[in-house]
Amino acid sequence: MTRHLAGSFASPPGAEAEGGPVRVTALRAQAFHIPTDLPEADGTFAWNATTLVLVEVEAGGQTGIGYTYSDASIVRLIHHTLAACVIDADAWQVGALWLRMQRQVRNPGRAGLAATAISAVDCALWDLKAKLLGVPLVTLLGAQRANVPIYGSGGFTTYTDEQLREQLVRWVAQDGCRWVKMKIGTHPQEDPQRVAAARAAIGDAGLFVDANGAFSVKEALHYARAFAEQGVEWFEEPVSSDDLRGLALLRERAPARMEIAAGEYAYTLDDFRLLLEAHAVDVLQADVSRCGGVTGFLQAAALCEAFHVPLSAHCAPALHLHVASAVRNLRHQEWFHDHVRIEAMLFDGAPRPSNGAIAPDMARPGCGLAFRHGDAQRYLIH
């Protein structure tokens, strides 16, 4: 059942008393290790499986779900450290619980693993709150758009040219994507030819490249000029995102039509602020499964507005869909091959593209997803 916001706040279906608290009664985390369909690599990493950590939180007869792509060790962190912040707390007060979790991990450190764990719990709490109200999460947050443009993302450096072409063309021709992104930087000397092959395959569609921080500043400048000849319009992490000065230099000197993007490893609001203050990016990326969940993503979006920089949502499209529909300054959502595949395999309600965009299902409450535990059981590791 979906209730619409008008007039429904006064008596949410899960409330124990009108306007009163709804106590969180359970918090569970599980890790699943899911093999990729083919070996995959980018400029600085190679993998053949992805770890999904699922969080479920219960209150008022509803179950909220959130997840992150992280390390299985955070299952213990969630059960032993974060659960105490959430169990028996008032499920309505998501912002207060977010702050309590941030304070709880002060000593082990707020970034990295802890940030991914908090992100999954925060997403679950937002999903739960919307379900308690009987509305889609985007309705609770306030919709800014009816659908979210996506760009196809994969093009791993392990792919043959044929595999690369086939994947990119599928996104453009079948899913209607206006842009596609490929990985570079594993064998840089091969990249100009791979990029040219991609360009020949996709025609006029926008072409993005992602080096995952593989290059030095000088190398990145060299390749930026070579890629510009193929009309590459987005160069993601040309150098390490830790090198704010290097990113800023690239942004100044790269061809005018080539945007520099980074932000996927920003875990805190200050990580985003430092990227923006350094003028390091033309478009900021944020990942709801790393940056503090829906709460952190909304903060990043507000910060982007203050710096007049557009925002792009990184990976995990099903998890981003509602919050990406609710922020004013969104450029697009990454339609990342691994996560699209996992979300379609394991979540009922995972979005499907239409004309290069995905849209929330307004008939489903929360983030519109239901985890298929039966199908996921064979991947369970913790």
Ligand SMILES: [Mg+2]
């Ligand atoms: Mg990237």
